[in-house]
Amino acid sequence: MELAVRQEDADVLLKEKNVLNESVLDKYRTGGQIVQTGLKYIISLINESYHLASSNGQPISVQELCILGDSFLINLLSKVYTNQVREKGIASPTTIEVNELANGFSPELDDEGSFFFTAGDIVTISLGVQIDGYTSQVSHTLVIYPPGIEINNEIKPEGPLLGSKADAICASHIATETLVGLLGLALTPEKLPEQIKNEGGIHGSTIRNIVDSIAESYSCIVLPGSKVRRVRRFLAGQSEGIVAERDFKGVVWDESHQEERLLKKAPTSQELILADNKVKPTSTNNSTAIPTDEFIVLPGEVYQIDIRMSSIADFNEVGLITLEEIDQFSGKNNRQEFNSKSTIHIRDFAINHQLKLRTSRKLLTEIDKNFSVYPFKLSYTSNHFPINLDKDIPEQVENIKQDLKTFKLGLSELNNRHLIKSRPIQLTKFIPLEQILISSNPTGKHGIDLNKPVLPGMEIPLPQLGISSLKLKSLLNKHGKSVPNVRESTTVIINNVSNGEIIRLTGGSKSSSPSWVHSQYQLKGAYVESINQIGQLLQDKRFGIKVKECYPFKLNKDKSVETMQLD
């Protein structure tokens, strides 16, 4: 459904408000700083609870980390732009994903069972903040080490993480850093490496090829859902799979690219098959919502780099890596698989309905008023949210738990009437190619999994093989194997307003330096020289690419210590 908006208004909203100027940059920067501080805060909580703490006492669970992170962000947001902007808030709730969890895992306080980390886990923290619709998001994967040793009066990890997880961390870190540099070169195209210059500017395909070659050299796969996309005001990919975004600009990876990669590996010639692969819908009503690689990165744009990688070094067989949605029922079988309820919801403004229950009407009003087009968790609606970190935390946590009960019923009515959509929790799964090939698929590629959030034009995961998402899901049920995944995400502004620099709003060395890992692989492939050149340009302060990172606020040391005494 489309909303009727006058062309003049649409131009103001989509074009004028997205032109960079000092006030817009300041909103972005403030948001970036808050995100950086939030990320640092959560990392410090994890470090103190798991790495530096003495063994007695229970560590902080994922539930508590999520709510503390969100509260921290809200507290910081309340101090900036008071009464100056209409909307500000959390753009993506704090999610903390361990190993194979890929998306949307942010358990509520009343979730059954607490989730803790163990040594050797890789933990992905993602969060985001918007001020007046200008959004900055971050994701960072860190390693949980076994108890450290004392060196020079400091506790340090004994050795780096090795193995396939380390490969994925290396690959995604290098890919992200390279892309930051590459996007920065849009300001100074004369500094582009020869190879990319010959391609005529920074195309979407350049970005894809570079990331693919990095993944290949670390025997990794770029996960479906990874993307490098343009961010506009209120359009930061928060409702992908729910609302189609017109004029989408960005590179998106999905299963079909893995299929293509495998076909290219085949020894015999395959031009015939790959030729008719490119038939994509072009004349639909919202064709600009379908992502293509045919675009050029321009100065003055804001990009979100969101790269997820999984290593396939542990598998001897050829296969694909895909995402599996879990719901609160699918894991409840004799196999005792991981199971949790999805907790992140987003309002679908295209739908109206007269609700029956008073609680649900109240909840809907609250949602419309406070969260607008951004996702939220039920605990945000509680009167006791955000948690005041200076007061008694366990008591506030109990109060929030009580509040959750009253809104649960309303939430389910909103969900049933499709007024809100829940973001599914996704797992990374490896599926052997052999199993896909030997399975019978009489119905072909007809059938779309409505629960799977995909961008328009990407509904069929394996178009060449004619495997629909439903078929893939049923195959995953039997043959899927969990794989840990790594996610590095950062928001950058290609700033052409003042002295031409790239502003890195989130991530980078100020908040998310990589964990200590060692991979047995090295960078190789067709793009290795270009990647090394970009790396050198990033190091070169005078003649290279100017990257300005957002500094986090100073953390109050006592605060994080106090949150330690949670139980």
Added chain:
Amino acid sequence: MASKNSINKPKNKINSASHAKSLAKKRAARSKILPNTRSSIGRYADKAVTAVRPTDSKAIALYTGESPAPISKMTKNTLSNKRAKKIARNQKYVDQRKQAENKEEDASMEIETKEQLEERQTNLDKVKTLLWSVIEQNARGEYKSSADGEGTTLGIQAF
């Protein structure tokens, strides 16, 4: 049924019916005597008496305007479901037997060449063969990437 002298006898209806009947009788008698006119039978009908004109259509399947010829025989025997199935089944066996006989005759047929096989393959088949060859190559260890050089180290020794 209302009696002969009944007050609410549907007189009009009965009268008009008998009137129509007598008219139809007359019409039928007349049409038996009179020869067909040009327009009384469709030009393309089987019984058409009009001369073939150069502008007439020569199409094979043409709407003639005629209803199919009535089957003269009237039967009260109905075909039971069971018998219908049996007939269909027997027909299937007959067809199979005929096919088998034909095949025996063609025993000297050539074996399909590789090119013919490729021609017959759909795009999906081709994709599948390619992917199978990838699996085979992998089983032979041709895609195995080995550790190279010193590897890569990220980060520092700190939490």
